[in-house]
Every structure is written in C-alpha cells, then in structure tokens.
Amino acid sequence: MADERITDIGPPHYEQFLPEVIKKNYGKWDYHEILKPGVMVHVAESGDKLFTVRAASPRLLAITTIRKFCDIADTYCGGHLRWTSRNNVEFLLTDEKKIEPLIKELADYGFPVGGLGAKLSNIVHTQGWVHCHSSASDASGVVKAVMDELFPYFTGEKDLPAKTRIAYACCLNMCGAVHCSDIAILGVHTRAPVINHAELPKMCEIPTLVASCPTGAIRPATVDGKQSVEIVEEQCMYCGNCYTVCPACTINNAKTDGISVWVGGKVSNSRVPPKFSKLAIPYLPNNPPRWPEVVEAVVKIVETYAAHARKNERLGEWIDRIGWPKFFELIDQPFTKYHIDDFKHAGETFMRTAQLRH
Amino acid sequence: MADERITDIGPPHYEQFLPEVIKKNYGKWDYHEILKPGVMVHVAESGDKLFTVRAASPRLLAITTIRKFCDIADTYCGGHLRWTSRNNVEFLLTDEKKIEPLIKELADYGFPVGGLGAKLSNIVHTQGWVHCHSSASDASGVVKAVMDELFPYFTGEKDLPAKTRIAYACCLNMCGAVHCSDIAILGVHTRAPVINHAELPKMCEIPTLVASCPTGAIRPATVDGKQSVEIVEEQCMYCGNCYTVCPACTINNAKTDGISVWVGGKVSNSRVPPKFSKLAIPYLPNNPPRWPEVVEAVVKIVETYAAHARKNERLGEWIDRIGWPKFFELIDQPFTKYHIDDFKHAGETFMRTAQLRH
Amino acid sequence: MTETKRKTPLIDELEKGPWPSFVKEMKKEAHKPITRDAISQLERSYEEHISHWKHGGLVGVMGYGGGVIGRYSDLAAEFPGVAEFHTFRVNQPSAWFYTSDALRTLCDIWDKHGSGITNMHGSTGDIVFLGGTTEAIEPIFADLTANGWDLGGSGSNMRTPSCCVGPARCEWACYDTLNACYNITQSFQDELHRPFFPYKYKFKFAGCPNDCVASIARSDCSVIGTWKDDIQVNNAKVKDYEKQGLDLNADVCDRCPTRCMSWDGKTLAIDNSNCVKCMHCINMMPKALKPGKERGATILIGSKAPIVGGALLSSVFVPFLEMDPESEYSDLKELTEAIWELWGEHGKSRERVGEFIQRVGLSNFLEEIGLEPVPEMVMHPRTNPYIFFDDEIFEKAE
Amino acid sequence: MTETKRKTPLIDELEKGPWPSFVKEMKKEAHKPITRDAISQLERSYEEHISHWKHGGLVGVMGYGGGVIGRYSDLAAEFPGVAEFHTFRVNQPSAWFYTSDALRTLCDIWDKHGSGITNMHGSTGDIVFLGGTTEAIEPIFADLTANGWDLGGSGSNMRTPSCCVGPARCEWACYDTLNACYNITQSFQDELHRPFFPYKYKFKFAGCPNDCVASIARSDCSVIGTWKDDIQVNNAKVKDYEKQGLDLNADVCDRCPTRCMSWDGKTLAIDNSNCVKCMHCINMMPKALKPGKERGATILIGSKAPIVGGALLSSVFVPFLEMDPESEYSDLKELTEAIWELWGEHGKSRERVGEFIQRVGLSNFLEEIGLEPVPEMVMHPRTNPYIFFDDEIFEKAE
Numbered sequence A, B: 001m002a003d004e005r006i007t008d009i010g011p012p013h014y015e016q017f018l019p020e021v022i023k024k025n026y027g028k029w030d031y032h033e034i035l036k037p038g039v040m041v042h043v044a045e046s047g048d049k050l051f052t053v054r055a056a057s058p059r060l061l062a063i064t065t066i067r068k069f070c071d072i073a074d075t076y077c078g079g080h081l082r083w084t085s086r087n088n089v090e091f092l093l094t095d096e097k098k099i100e101p102l103i104k105e106l107a108d109y110g111f112p113v114g115g116l117g118a119k120l121s122n123i124v125h126t127q128g129w130v131h132c133h134s135s136a137s138d139a140s141g142v143v144k145a146v147m148d149e150l151f152p153y154f155t156g157e158k159d160l161p162a163k164t165r166i167a168y169a170c171c172l173n174m175c176g177a178v179h180c181s182d183i184a185i186l187g188v189h190t191r192a193p194v195i196n197h198a199e200l201p202k203m204c205e206i207p208t209l210v211a212s213c214p215t216g217a218i219r220p221a222t223v224d225g226k227q228s229v230e231i232v233e234e235q236c237m238y239c240g241n242c243y244t245v246c247p248a249c250t251i252n253n254a255k256t257d258g259i260s261v262w263v264g265g266k267v268s269n270s271r272v273p274p275k276f277s278k279l280a281i282p283y284l285p286n287n288p289p290r291w292p293e294v295v296e297a298v299v300k301i302v303e304t305y306a307a308h309a310r311k312n313e314r315l316g317e318w319i320d321r322i323g324w325p326k327f328f329e330l331i332d333q334p335f336t337k338y339h340i341d342d343f344k345h346a347g348e349t350f351m352r353t354a355q356l357r358h
Numbered sequence C, D: 001m002t003e004t005k006r007k008t009p010l011i012d013e014l015e016k017g018p019w020p021s022f023v024k025e026m027k028k029e030a031h032k033p034i035t036r037d038a039i040s041q042l043e044r045s046y047e048e049h050i051s052h053w054k055h056g057g058l059v060g061v062m063g064y065g066g067g068v069i070g071r072y073s074d075l076a077a078e079f080p081g082v083a084e085f086h087t088f089r090v091n092q093p094s095a096w097f098y099t100s101d102a103l104r105t106l107c108d109i110w111d112k113h114g115s116g117i118t119n120m121h122g123s124t125g126d127i128v129f130l131g132g133t134t135e136a137i138e139p140i141f142a143d144l145t146a147n148g149w150d151l152g153g154s155g156s157n158m159r160t161p162s163c164c165v166g167p168a169r170c171e172w173a174c175y176d177t178l179n180a181c182y183n184i185t186q187s188f189q190d191e192l193h194r195p196f197f198p199y200k201y202k203f204k205f206a207g208c209p210n211d212c213v214a215s216i217a218r219s220d221c222s223v224i225g226t227w228k229d230d231i232q233v234n235n236a237k238v239k240d241y242e243k244q245g246l247d248l249n250a251d252v253c254d255r256c257p258t259r260c261m262s263w264d265g266k267t268l269a270i271d272n273s274n275c276v277k278c279m280h281c282i283n284m285m286p287k288a289l290k291p292g293k294e295r296g297a298t299i300l301i302g303s304k305a306p307i308v309g310g311a312l313l314s315s316v317f318v319p320f321l322e323m324d325p326e327s328e329y330s331d332l333k334e335l336t337e338a339i340w341e342l343w344g345e346h347g348k349s350r351e352r353v354g355e356f357i358q359r360v361g362l363s364n365f366l367e368e369i370g371l372e373p374v375p376e377m378v379m380h381p382r383t384n385p386y387i388f389f390d391d392e393i394f395e396k397a398e
C-alpha cells in the first residue's frame, strides 16, 4: 500500500556506497602513504591502489555545494566520495592521473586540500548563533576566523610536529570532542542566569530545575507570591544546565559572555593515553566578526608549539615534557587563580611532589 | 625558686649531642660510601671520616637495653649514637678499627646490623595490642614475625633491587607512612561498630558522633527511650572514626578483624613522584602469634619483586612497568571487587585508555 | 545572489580569507526566504553578541521521540522565515560513504522542504538538515523513508552510532567497524527512535587504538579495535624506513609507552607481552609493521562531556572481545542490554551511564550486570582503605 | 627474669627468631609490677585476638593540653598494674642525636616513675615512655623539665616537629634541617602544648628531595630541601663510576624523569632548566654529583593519613624558599601563622588543613592567606570548565 508509513528502517546499507576497489579489497589493505599535502594512497594486498584527496569544508554546506561535489565526484571518482570524522570531504579515486585536475577544480571552487598527516585538520565545531539557543558565542565564525590565519598549517605550507586537532564548542555542553583536543576553544557564560519569574512556573518543573544544578546553587523560592527559584550567585559557575532544563533561566549575556582556550588534550591511545584539555586562557572577549583576541592567542599557541616540540609530539606531550610553568611563559599568558581546579576532584590535580624546575 | 614550675622549654638543643667530628664538618660533607652491610662512611671536605654502624631495633625498647646501648656507645663511639627515622639505632665512630668489635658486641647482645642502601630496612609500625584501643591486630608481633622471615634482606645476605620499605599500622588511622610504603600491612576491622546504647548518651556527643562518619552511616535514634544512634550497616566501611570520637561504638571484633596488604607506595621524589600504596590483598586472618598467612603473602611479594625488578626500581615502579594484571598473576593472588575503588575519587582510577596488554 | 532583507556587513567580512566560508554557503541558498531570514538574524547576533534562538517545544515525527530538534526565533516578528527553524538528524551511512546519486536524492528532498543548508556532518555523525518548519516535518520524513533513509537520534535514547573508515580503507582495522555500526544501529532501532533511557547513550566504533572517531572521549560505549598476539614485523622494511631517515631509537623505540622494543640495526625486537597496543610504532612504519592476527576489540564504557558531573573518558569493561560479524555481535548486545536494564531502572534523570557507574560504584555495577572484575579495568587498585567487606571474605580466608 | 602473673606461651613464641624481640624487651622490665601486668594482658590479647585497652579520659600535665595519651585496661580487676597505662611523648632532640649521658638521664626518670619500656621513637618522632599512672604524670614532668626536657604534642595542636639527619651527616642537605626543626619547635611552644587548632598540625623537615623523614606523606607542613642552579658535576668521577660498572645510560640517564641528561663517555651533559631536582642521578653517584649551590626548600602543605576524607600527600605552596638560619625562618613562620589563622577560624573540628584546602578551594585559600597562585602548585591546570569568574576578568580582557 502506497500510504503505509515506513519507519525504523535505519540507515541505508553502506555497501551500496563503496567503490568497486574497496569492495574488492575490503579488509585487505596493506599500507598507505601520504603522497603530498591532502593526498594519500592506500595499497591493497592485491596491489590495487586507492587514492584519497581530502578537501577542507566549513561543515555548514549548501545543497548547491553538495551537488557540485557530486558533479566533481562523477567526473573524477566514478561518483564516490565520503566525509571524515572531522568533517572534511574525501574524494576517492583509482586513476592517479585525475588527482591534479581534481585538486584544481576543488581549488577553483574554493575548497583547498590538506589536513592529512602531521598537519592541522579541520576544526570540529558546533552550532553557535546559527542554530543554538545556549551559545555563548558563534561557532562557524570563530572557526572561520581561526582557520583563515592557520591556513598554512592545513595546506602543509607550514610544518607541525604532529597531528594537531582544534575543536570549538559554543557552550559548556561541549557538543564535540572539545574536552580532549590539542586546542579547544570554548564559549563561556560568566554570569548567573537571569530568572524570568513570570514565565518560570508555566514553563518549568521546579524540582527538576533545582536538581539540575551541579553546585546546588538553585533553591525554591516564592517571588511576588509565585512559586519560582532563586540562584545563590556565589555558587553559580555558569554551566547553563538550568537553562537547558528551563528556558526561563536565561544564561546568555551579550556583555559578559566570552571565550576560553584549553590545550593539551588528545584522543588517540598512541604513545600516551588519551588526555583532557587543560585551561590555558580563562577569558577572552567576544568580538565578532573576527575575534582578533582569540585568533591571536590560538595562533601564538600553535606557533610556539610548532617552534618547540619534537617530531611526533602532540601538544599535550610537549607541555608535559617542558612543564606548565614554561608553557605559560612561552605563550606569554598569566597563570591565575582560575587555572587552579576547584571542582569535585580538584585535590587530584595539586602538585604532590617536590619534583619541580626552579 | 626551686619550686617554680618549668614549662615550654622545648627539646634540648641538638648541638650538645653532636660528636666533635660532626660539629667540625657540619654541612661540609663531601660524599658517603657503603662499606659493607650496615656500615657506611661519610667523608668531609676536610678529609675527616665519620663511620656509621646501623643496628636493628624492635623500636619497643627496655631502658635496660638503652643503657646497654649507652655502654656500647661509650666504649666505641665516645658516647655518641642516634636513632633513624625508621627506628634503627646508629652508632657513630671515627675510629675505623672499632667497627668490627662494635658489630660483634651488638650481635652478641641480639642486635644485628644492616638495612643500609638497597636493602630492607626496619618496619615502621604502631602500638597494636601493646597500647592502643582501636587496633585490629597487634603491631609488634606481626612486625617480628615478618622480619624474622625477611631477615636476610635486612642483613644483605639476600639482594634487593632497591630500598624496600615495609610499614605496619593496626587500624585505618595509619599512625605511620603506611599509605606510602613499598609494602604496607594494615589491620582492618570488617564489621560495623556495636553500640552500647546504655553508655552512649553519657560518654558521647551525638552531633559530633554523627558528623564523624565519612559515609554518613550514623543517624540519631531513640533506643529504649534513650537518645542514641543507629548505624546503617550497608553504609559502614569500618573506618573506626566513630569509635575514636565515641568509645561506646566498639569496632574491635575478635572474630572478624583481620589484616590487609598494600603495595607500591613510596615517599622519595627520586625518579618518580611519591605514590600511595595500593591494595594487593584485602583480607587475611588474624592469627597470632606468628600470622603465617600474612608472613607468607609478604614474603611472596618480596621474593617476586627481588626476582623480577630491575636495579634501582622500587616495588611500585616495577609494578607500573609490568602492569597490575601481571603483578596479581605473579604473586598468585586474585583480583576482586574489593580492589576496585569506590570512594570519593574512584572514577579517577578507572582505566580510561585502550592501552592494555592482552 | 538574492538580496537579504538587510545589509550584512559583519558576516560579509567572513566571506573573505582562504578557508571555505560558511557565510558564502548560507548565501548560496539565500533565494529561499527561510534561509534569507536565517542570514539576517545571524547578522543581528553578530551585532548584538547574542543568540536569537529559543528552546524547542516538542516537535517530531509521529511515533518517534527523537530525530528533530525544535528551534524558534525570538525575533519571529522581524524574521518570520525563521519563526520555526528545526533541524533534522538523518542517520548517516556507516563511515560516511556516499555515491553522488544518493547525495543528490538527499539534496532534492532538502531543497523541496527546507533551508537547503546542512551540516555534513553533526558532531554525533548524523547528516544534519538545518532549518525547517513544523509543517515540513512529516513530508520530509515520508520522502526520506521512501528513499531508504531514516532519522537518527536525539533526546534520552540511543544516539546515532558512528564508526571510522575501518576495513573499507584502513590497513589497521582490527574488526569490521562499518558492519558493527550498521548491525548495532539496525538492531536497536526502537531504542534509537523511542526515548526511554535516563539520558542519551552513544556508540562509536573505532577500528584500532588510534581511535579516529574519538570514541573514548565521546561515546557511552566505545568499541576500540585491538589485537592479542604479536605485532607483524617485516625487518627489511624497517631497515628501509631507517634508510629514509627515520631514527628508529629516538622516534620509535624511545616513544613506546612501555619501552618494550629495541632496534639493533637489523632486527626490531618487541617484547609483545609488554606491548600495550598503542599503535605508535605501527603508525610510524605502516609498510613494515602491522597489528597481530588475533584481532578483536576493547569495550569501554562511559565517556561524556562535562554536564553535569564533569567530563569523563570511557573506561575498560571488556579488555578483549571477539568481533566476528557472523556472531552478529551478540556478546556486545548482551552486555549493552544488561547495562541499559540496570541504568534504565536505577539511573537518575539526566544521569549518563558513566556518572551512574561512579555513583553506584564500579564493583556493584559489575556484580549487577554479571561481569567479573579484572585488573585491566583499573589503572591501579584502590589506595584508600574504605572497603565494604562481605561475609565471603572470611570463607575465602580459610 | 621475673615471673609474670600467668604463663605467656603465645608471646613467648616471639622471643625466638633472628630479629630483635619486643617480648624480650618487655620482659627485661618485668620486675616492675606495671610491666608484668602489661605482659600478661598482652598474652590475653594474643589468646583472644582483641585489644584490652580503653580510650583515655583527659589526663595530662597542668597547663598543657597534650603530651600524655591516657589509656586504661578493660581488665583492670585482673591486671591492676595496668589499670592506668598512659604514654608520655617526650620531645626528641633534632635528628635523634643523643649522648649516652643524656639517654641515661632519661632512663633514670622513666625507671623511677614508669614501666621502663619505651618506643625509640614514636611515629611522629617523640621519645615515647610507654605506660605510667595518672599519679606519676606531674612528677615525671618535673623531673624531665628539671633536666632540660619537655613534652611533645598530642591532641589538636602543633605536633612535635622532626627532621632528617641533614647537614649533621649528609652531603645533600640543602638547608639546616636540625636548626630549622629546633627553631620552629621553640618558636611555637604555645601551639605545641595548648591545643587550639581544629585538628593536629605536623611539621617535618627533609634536607633534600629524598625526603628521609617522609615529610611529604606525613606532615601538614613538609619542608623539603632543593636547589635552583646547576647540579655540580665532576666528570672524572662520573667516569670512575662507569669504570666500576655503573651503566650511565641505563641506570642514570634513562631513569631521569625528564630525560634531561646524556652521557657520551666523557661528559655528563645536563639540561638543568629541565632538571626537576629528583636526586636520582646524584643518589647514583655521590662522589661525582652534588646539588647546586643556590639552595633552599620547597614548602608543601597538607599531607595526612586516611581519616576521614582519604589520605593526602602534601602539595606545593612555595616552590622555592630561602632557608637562611639568620632569618630565623621568618617567611616560613609568617606563612604558617597565616595558615593557622585561616584554618583555625574556618576549619571544622577534626578537619586537617589538607582537607580544609580541598573544601574551600586552593585558589580561595591562597587569596585569603595572601599567596600568589603559580603554576608549580598544580600538576596541570583545571580540565573542567566550571570556573567561578570575578568581575576583574572583564577588565583584564580589555
């Protein structure tokens, strides 16, 4: 019956989207090699070769662009392409000769290639002012401003010691691997939510709201005869969780929202276990459209890392080797009271050894 | 006035107790060398030499013995001796020829020398049944039983990879560096305190008592019309803190008290930062006078360590190198649910990497 | 390019520069009124330094609890095009492989019903259709399903699983990530679409410890490929790398976390019993080294972002699990169902499974789901003596 | 040997074996009734697997709040000798140096008034007189002070400070531990004897990072010697160690925590800017290497045993402090007084300073005592984004 509602079919099976060379050599790849910035080859046990050309993407794509990618894929790749876990787009070829024309066409259309190997890849990011209500800043705009400056590290024009992963999130919900990135840029609210006491009783359940606060800053209260809540300002650290569960607790603040910078996280198990990113700069102002303070700070960190770290040393491994005091000195940023943890497991981060550089 | 009470004079000034050679070379020592088990020499910049002979001690000493030590010191050391931070006694000589006769006299009196360098030193320990009310087992007895077996590691007859520090405490108060020892032997209570409701109101302040419990297991309750407390047994982890603040909460239990073994702690900042000891064996029975299960387990750990570790590798460094799964396999002890932390910062000990041996 | 309602000098600034511009992308669809208003409202945010979106009420597809994120403008009067501006999370195919045909179909659907702007992809992995009205929800869904596509997850349910490129293109894949991801997604369609958990539950499948989908940081269940036996070494090719300038000692052996390798100029000796499968040496020499042949995965549980109790990385639950596609991953599914049952019953609202485990204690959690404790689950045994003893200890001690 | 009241077959067992026997020691004083009963009661504990001591009530020296630990037998009827069996903590001299004369005086006092058994020494460092009656307290105290000795600490006060052998015999002492220990003890006599803190407060002085008094694990204030400038190297003597069989690479350079050294067979090159003063290389070659010349100490605060919030190691407060005896340690005293004032006012009863700092937050604590935060205080900056922002950030950001 044509009218029957189709549900729960799940995603299409991936196999139908795989190029022939992959179907044939599935699970039988022998090795890979990076041929030039943005281009690699995978060689199968059979001897077959699969070339990948990786192009930048702003992640936010118009269907116009996607259709253009389709045309390009038809021309060079038998219609085959994929996206990566960091939102780059990869074109999959078997004919080595088509690589250069493909790269040229992509470049002409505004999509440079790069980000492979020990390079800066795309910035994983979130919605920001384009779509999210709780964003302390825009996402795509900050990413664009930073990547314009760090562009040579993506294309390979400038060298890096190892893979470098920057991530951006527009609020503490951190929709992205911000908490485990070489450099994390994070929008922060810095003021307790403002409560709309008139709307609150209609929109929110007070017990859920009270329970939502990690520091217990929210207490039930009667305001103008209405059941509502009050926030103990000294206990609030602006996580915005109350705003998520109750729209009447507005956390956004045009004047005081800002951006923090975190460093030294990683995800891979390579050499050292995965690490969280640590606070480098607690607060920078929110200056659209190009966030010059943020861009400058991030560029400084990348340049310092590029100049000082050893080969295959991720940013966090480098800092662990030289020590945090030296890191703050090199990036020319102050160490402040905000850098010292005061959350649940704070004591676990105190320096409990006399092993120090003097 | 002869009758005036003298107070707050503090300890005597140390200088009056220092031998001449020390006064002369104070702060001007050049180097030291271990000459043989239990004997070392310190050479001053001036060329002067100070010999130290270190003898074992049970720490609990009769004044008869101390007077004997005084006689020995008079004979060989111009009356000079000291104790170490691990309760060994050190005789300080300038005449090298007197070393052997001194060692002989000490041995004849029952006090062997050793414990210097990469050896097992004395076991730091506590009161036990000799003097403390909250002890889950005796202290001196367990120490004696263990040291009798490990004796060759003290005298140097058997080799060790590095300094090895065993400590013993008779309850969770841990009066000694038990929590940072290569091997820690710890008396444990394993049952919730029994409350003497008749005595409690007379002896203890209920709010203080309730506040003393780290897990909040104690609640005010009225029992037989009297104000007292009740203990939620499932929440009690037998720390004995309530007993310390209130004698009417008896934690000692002849049937169920026992002994646990912990490994891999250290204090020095040498090579790796100081470390806490970690649980190896949660419970062994309390079997005086020789605690065979405890002795056997500790000897097994020491022998395994001696056989497997590298030079200058403390026990905890060795385990970190081979991994905990291998350690449990080698010492032939099970890994149980008790080994997994469930206290405040438990999550910080979970294995948050795929770096594993398979 | 169609005119927006107002000038947009601030965001226009972001059309400049070498990195592809999201503003250009938005403007490519500015012929649609909805998109035009989205652009104008964005300019307004740039002027005022604040978001103009409001929380969504409950919007969604009939019978599904997730897949659509409701969003409304707080400037609806001024920008009526975005009065409703919901997103649709379309479940991506394993490892984000497409054909141009398939993509064109998706573009056509989105062209017909929405803003024409997308995220390729959302952070969880979905294809995100960014900006559509409430009215369009059912029609979009009908068109999607008619063409073989379905929605992904949102809300307190299983979220859309994702996986690395794995055996499709990577020589290091220790199991078939694409197959596992597809199989799990299909098997748990109900849990994906109909929220009944305390909070979200994410799966990510990485073929090896390089973890190219960040599974250990971003999924409640992280499935990371690994191996049991010896690393496969081709010494002649190791030598080739050396000739090409790789410093075997400084760049490989000294960087091994357990220092279990050594190189004498001819043979790379590996003490495989101390190899922790970190991948570093293999990464350095893809032509010369390969993971062992006895392959499977480590299952780790519990990672999440900071809300509310602080961020977590996943922690080891099953050190080594075979991942034979023939088995349909029954062990993993059994484990998952046991976890869901326990957490589903006792987890608090908005408590991720990682936080739940910390609250009830890992040992208790394991006991309830019937998993034996093994030392691989912890970095080290407890350091505090606050042990809850059961009666069994007295028996064992005898 | 005097007869005890009853046979003691169990503890007699512990007279055997090569390690010196505490039972033999006790029996050496068994001519005293009090000691005889202590032995008998101990045998009883060995039979019954339980302690027979009871909590002390308030016993002590007039005007002092500490120094005596009250203890009573719960079998007083059977063993009247130990009905009261208190301990006396006598403040030891710096680094436990004695002359035979001084020791004989102490023995005579204890012979006259008590059990004749001691601990040389207690875990905090005191000379412990083990077992005396309430009646004997004042006479013992009078005899002690008349001979120049005083009691140490117990209860909620400063506890008896102790120190390593330091410059008296050790070539690595980076400051005068004996002098510092003596000076601090004397300066804070009131705080030592008259409890007014929330809980105990311990000082330990170690001359270098080897920390031979376990200060970092066992004292609220750990003073650990260190240096600022370059390690003093005598390369000829390094070579000698090599000749004698030391493997410079494996045993020294590879074990350096920051790998900041290398040895080419002639020169030991040290990148001193990355040396963390761990002592390892110096420990390995006392004749060849020495700490630098610009010496002082690191001040760390807060270590303690597990009760109640879990054990803690001390953490860095002042990375480097000069420890000139001429200064009378005024900086350290100022810091200490600031800490005592804050903790004294706001600490909960039975809350050690380390726990207090964790409760109020290190940053807040530092602000209150007027110490600037420095990165040496933490292993790494915070990982969670839960920051309490003050208004000043907006100014700074401009």
Ligand code: SRM
Residues within 6 Å of the ligand: A032, A083, A084, A085, A086, A087, A088, A115, A116, A117, A118, A121, A122, A124, A163, A165, A177, A180, A181, A182, A265, A266, A267, A268, A269, A270, A314, C095, C163, C164, C165, C166, C169, C170, C171, C172, C210, C211, C212, C213, C214, C283, C284
């Ligand atoms: C395409 C992609 C998987 C996918 O399914 O989409 C992928 C593909 C490859 N990764 Fe990856 N990784 C991809 C995301 C990741 C991530 C996840 C992330 O960045 O969010 C990680 C973890 C990053 C981290 O630790 O923070 C990741 C950590 C690695 C590593 C470990 C690097 C390290 O030493 O820490 C390697 C090994 C290497 O590069 O030597 C690796 C190696 C590779 C290889 C060489 C594997 C192979 O043999 O094919 C692939 C191409 C190399 C490259 O990009 O340099 N891949 N790789 C992802 C590309 C993202 C992008 O567009 O840049």
Ligand code: SRM
Residues within 6 Å of the ligand: B032, B083, B084, B085, B086, B087, B088, B115, B116, B117, B118, B121, B122, B124, B162, B163, B165, B177, B180, B181, B182, B265, B266, B267, B268, B269, B270, B314, D095, D163, D164, D165, D166, D169, D170, D171, D172, D210, D211, D212, D213, D214, D283, D284
């Ligand atoms: C006498 C004593 C100090 C005192 O004032 O009483 C002392 C004296 C010396 N220590 Fe110590 N240490 C003494 C307790 C400690 C402690 C504290 C403890 O055990 O509770 C430690 C920390 C132990 C720990 O980490 O758990 C300690 C860690 C060291 C180290 C570092 C060892 C390591 O690598 O971890 C050295 C360096 C070495 O041995 O190479 C050292 C070296 C030395 C030297 C060689 C220093 C010197 O040049 O004179 C001294 C004699 C060597 C020896 O005993 O092997 N001393 N030493 C203590 C003797 C205790 C005993 O009777 O055994």
Ligand code: SRM
Residues within 6 Å of the ligand: A125, A126, A127, A131, A132, A133, A173, A174, A175, A176, A177, A244, C069, C071, C087, C089, C119, C121, C122, C123, C124, C125, C126, C127, C128, C152, C153, C160, C200, C202, C217, C218, C219, C303, C304, C305, C306, C307, C308, C352
């Ligand atoms: C769209 C997306 C960001 C993006 O631009 O890609 C997103 C968007 C939102 N996330 Fe997220 N999250 C998205 C991936 C993530 C990830 C990354 C991941 O899955 O790998 C995380 C971190 C990992 C994790 O799950 O912890 C993430 C952690 C959160 C959290 C914090 C959860 C926590 O336990 O800490 C929240 C808060 C909440 O659940 O209320 C959240 C809440 C939200 C909400 C629903 C905000 C809200 O309260 O309504 C956002 C809707 C924005 C919008 O306007 O569309 N989002 N969110 C991602 C989903 C797209 C997709 O389906 O592919």
Ligand code: SRM
Residues within 6 Å of the ligand: B125, B126, B127, B131, B132, B133, B173, B174, B175, B176, B177, B244, D069, D071, D087, D089, D119, D121, D122, D123, D124, D125, D126, D127, D128, D152, D153, D160, D200, D202, D217, D218, D219, D303, D304, D305, D306, D307, D308, D352
């Ligand atoms: C005598 C001594 C043990 C010994 O055999 O040497 C001792 C004995 C007692 N300690 Fe201790 N502690 C002794 C050194 C320690 C140490 C070691 C140190 O100072 O280096 C510690 C660990 C370090 C620390 O301070 O944390 C220690 C941590 C405790 C604790 C747990 C404190 C904590 O914060 O975790 C308690 C419990 C309490 O304070 O109520 C405690 C309580 C006690 C009491 C007073 C038990 C009580 O509640 O009445 C014990 C009296 C036993 C008795 O019958 O005499 N004792 N106590 C040590 C003092 C002798 C001396 O003055 O030299």
Ligand code: SF4
Residues within 6 Å of the ligand: A126, A127, A128, A132, A133, A134, A135, A136, A169, A170, A171, A172, A173, A174, A175
């Ligand atoms: S990080 Fe915060 S503001 Fe940004 S998309 Fe996620 S929930 Fe929204």
Ligand code: SF4
Residues within 6 Å of the ligand: A192, A193, A212, A213, A214, A215, A216, A217, A218, A231, A235, A236, A237, A238, A239, A240, A241, A242, A243, A251
């Ligand atoms: S923003 Fe976070 S800390 Fe502040 S009141 Fe809301 S939930 Fe609590």
Ligand code: SF4
Residues within 6 Å of the ligand: B126, B127, B128, B132, B133, B134, B135, B136, B169, B170, B171, B172, B173, B174, B175
């Ligand atoms: S460890 Fe416990 S039982 Fe032993 S002396 Fe200290 S307080 Fe007493």
Ligand code: SF4
Residues within 6 Å of the ligand: B192, B193, B212, B213, B214, B215, B216, B217, B218, B231, B235, B236, B237, B238, B239, B240, B241, B242, B243, B251
């Ligand atoms: S023993 Fe410890 S946990 Fe148990 S009731 Fe007493 S204070 Fe609480």
Ligand code: SF4
Residues within 6 Å of the ligand: C164, C165, C166, C167, C170, C171, C172, C173, C174, C206, C207, C208, C209, C210, C211, C212, C213, C225
């Ligand atoms: S996680 Fe491993 S298997 Fe998967 S793409 Fe990355 S390197 Fe290849």
Ligand code: SF4
Residues within 6 Å of the ligand: A271, C255, C256, C257, C258, C259, C260, C261, C270, C274, C275, C276, C277, C278, C279, C280, C281, C282
């Ligand atoms: S995979 Fe990692 S741990 Fe194993 S040998 Fe290679 S570098 Fe060492």
Ligand code: SF4
Residues within 6 Å of the ligand: D164, D165, D166, D167, D170, D171, D172, D173, D174, D206, D207, D208, D209, D210, D211, D212, D213
């Ligand atoms: S702590 Fe350092 S200075 Fe003091 S005795 Fe030990 S090695 Fe010597």
Ligand code: SF4
Residues within 6 Å of the ligand: B271, D255, D256, D257, D258, D259, D260, D261, D270, D274, D275, D276, D277, D278, D279, D280, D281, D282
């Ligand atoms: S003291 Fe320690 S850190 Fe410094 S050079 Fe020597 S071994 Fe390295």
